[in-house]
Amino acid sequence: MFKLLTPVSAALGAALLCACGSSSPTSMVATSTTHGTLTENPPFRIASLDAATFKTELAGTSSGALLLQITGSPSCGVDFYYVKFWTVGGAGEATESSGALMVPTGAAPACSGPRPIVLYAHGTNIDKALNIADVTNATNTEGVLIAAMFAAQGYIVVAPNYAGYDISTLGYHPYLNAEQQSGEMIDILTAARAALPKTLSAATSDSGKLFVTGYSQGGYVALATQRALQAAGATVTGVAGMSGPYALEAFGDAILFGNVNLGSTVFTPLLSTSYQKAYGNIYSTPSDLYSATYVSGIETLLPSDTPLATIFATGLLPETALFDSSTPTVTVPGNAVLSAELTALLLVPGSPGYPLPPTPQTPLFAAGFGSPYLLNNSYRVAYVLDAAGDPDGATPPGVAGVPLAAKAPVQPLRLAFYKNDLRNGAWAPTSPTLLCGGDADPTVFFPVNTGVMAAFWSPLVQAGLITVLDVNGTPAGSFATLQTGFQQSQAAQLAFYESAAGGGLSPAAAQQLIVEGYHTSVAPFCSAAARAFFGQL
C-alpha cells in the first residue's frame, strides 16, 4: 500500500515544477545601452483610441473643443506607445530616455499601411515627470495637440520626452544643446522604427517619408535635427520650425542687453545648467552667475516635480526679475564714450536715460528687472562687453546676411550660445522648410530668431525652399485662413477676458493675459500650418 503514495507524490512534484514555470512572454528587454537602442520591444501601449472616441474625448473639454476647430475631426484612431530608449546626455553620458510613438489606426486608407513619420520635439516644460505619450494625463496638452494634429490625420508621430525627464536619471536636461538634442531625436527615431513592426498596430508601417518639427525649444531642436540628419545623409522630406530660438547668440545678446523675454527666469537655469554640464565653464561656482537670493539649489531646480507656481510662491525663482533693477556701470578701459553707451543700454528699458525709443514691448522688457533678481550684474556686464567687442551680425544695426559673431566669443555663456546657434555648422536646409511663428511673441522673439534664420539662409538656398509664416501677419497666400483664424482667436480671447464671464478685466489687464498666453496660442496654428506644408510634400 505504501507504493500508492508514489503517484500522489509525483503529482505534487509535477505541480511544484509547474509553479516554477513561466507564463506567456512579455516584451524583449534589450541589454545594450548603445544610443538608439529600444529598451522594450514591443513597447507598452498606454492607450488606444479610435477616431470617434478620440473626437468625443476632445470635444468633452473646452480646450479640446477649440483644438478640434483647428485640427479638424480625427480621421484615424491613435495608438499611444510609451517608448524607452538609450541616448547620451550633454556630457556624453549614457542615459535611458523615453517618449511617444503615436500610430494612426483604422480602416480609412490614410490610417494604415505605409504612413509618413512626424518626428516632433516638444517645447520647454518644467515638469520632470513629463510623458508626452501619456494621453490619459490631462496636463499633457502638447501630447494631445500633436496626436490630434498629426497622428489622427494619418501621420506616425515620434516624440521624445528628453533626457532629464520621466525615467531618465541624468539629473539635468541638456536644454538647447544642439548636439545632444538632435542626437536624442535621431535615437528615438531609430528606436521607434524598430518598435513599429512589433506593436499591436503593426498594420501601420513607415512609408519612408520623414518630417521633422517642434515648437519653441522643440522648434530649435527640429532644425538642429534637420542639420544632423542632413549631415548623416538621411532623407528628410520636410521640416517645420515653430517659434524656436534658433539664433541663440543673437537672441542671447538681445536678452542680456535688456530685452528680457517672458519666461527668462525659467529658461536661464535650464540653459546655464545644460551648458555647464556640457562645457564646464559657464561659471566656477553658480554664485558667479546667480544672486545670493536664488543660488541655493539652482543647478538641480529644473525640471522639477514641483509646479512652477509653487516654485515662484516659495521664492525659489523670481517670476520675471531676471536682472537687478539697480543696473551696473560699465567701464571699458580707455573708452569713456563706449562705457557711457553701454551703461545706458543696460538701464531698465523705458527708464530715464534709456537710449532707445519705447516700443510696445518696452513694458515687457522692463518687467525683467527687479529686486530680488536672478542674475548678477557682474556676469551681465562681462557678457555685454564680449558682445560689444565681437558683435553678432543681427545686432542692430544688423549687417547683411546677419552672420554670427566674427570670431568665437570669449565669455563662456556667449560662447555656448555661439556654438549652439543654428547659423553655426556651415549648413543650410536641403529640404523644404517652414519657419512659423507669431511676430509679437514675447517669449521667443520672432524677428531675432525666425527673421534672422530666414535672412541668413536666404542667399544659401534655392528660392522657395524656405517658407516663412507669421500667423500674426496680414492674411495672404495659402496660409491666409490660418492667419485669420489665429487673429480672430486672439480677438475672441481678448473679448472674453473683458466680458463678465471672463472676469470683466480692464482692457490693459486683458491685454496682459493675451501677452502671457501668446506664445502658447500660436502653437496649434503653426502646427496646422506644418501639417498643411507637409501634406504638399
Added chain:
Amino acid sequence: MTTLSVRTRYAALIAVAASIYCASPAIADDAPSNSLRAGLYAVFYHSKADDLSGPYVPPGVNIDAKDVGTLYLAYVRRLSAHFDVELAVGYPPLTKTVGRGPATLGSVPYDGQVISTARWIAPTLLLEYVFLGENSKLRPYIGVGVNYTTFYDRDSTAQGNAASGGPTKLSLTSSVGPAATAGLAYHVANNWHLYASYSASQVKTNLVADTAGVIRTTRISFGPQALVLSVGYSF
C-alpha cells in the same frame, strides 16, 4: 511567495499526509483501507478581486473568473470506522479570467472579455468524519482540511494583451487555505460507492501583470465551491 516557501509548504503538506498515514493504527477489521475515487468537479469560483492598481489603469478595472468543470480524482485512506483522510486533486482546469469594469479601456473592449487563462492544481487534504455504521447503505460525511493552490500555464489572451497594452506576463502567487466538505456516500455493491459532495475552500493570490515593464497588481480572493459527483473503489 518565493519558490522556497512554496516548496516548504509542499513539504509540510506531504508531511501531514504521511504522518496521518503512518500514524493510523493497525486495521483490525476487514474493511478495505484504501479507496480511489474519480468523478466530475463543477467549480464555482466566487472570486472577488481588488481593482487593478498600477500605471495607466483607470478606476474600477476589475476581473472575474469563469466557473469550470473538470475531472475529480482522490485517494482516501480509512483511518477507522468513522474517520477517513482524503487527498483530492482535480485535473487542472483551464480557468478563464474575464474583465469587469468599464465597457472599454480607451477604445479596447474590456468588460466581459476573456483577458487571460491559467491552469491550476489545487490538492486538498481533508480529515473526514463519516456518520452511521460501515454497513449503512447511505453514509453522510463531513470534513475539514487544507487546500494548496498553485497556478501555471498563465497566458494573457489577445484581448488581454490589447487591454493591457502589449504582451503581458502574468504571475500568481500560490495559496494555502482552509477547506471543508460535506457529502454523502452510497454503497452500490461490494467495493463500489457513489459519492456526492459539496466542498468549499479559500484561495488568495496576488496577481502581477508585467506589460513591457509596466506592472499592475491586484489581490484576488477565491471562495471556490465545488460540487463533486464521483465513483469510488475500495481495496
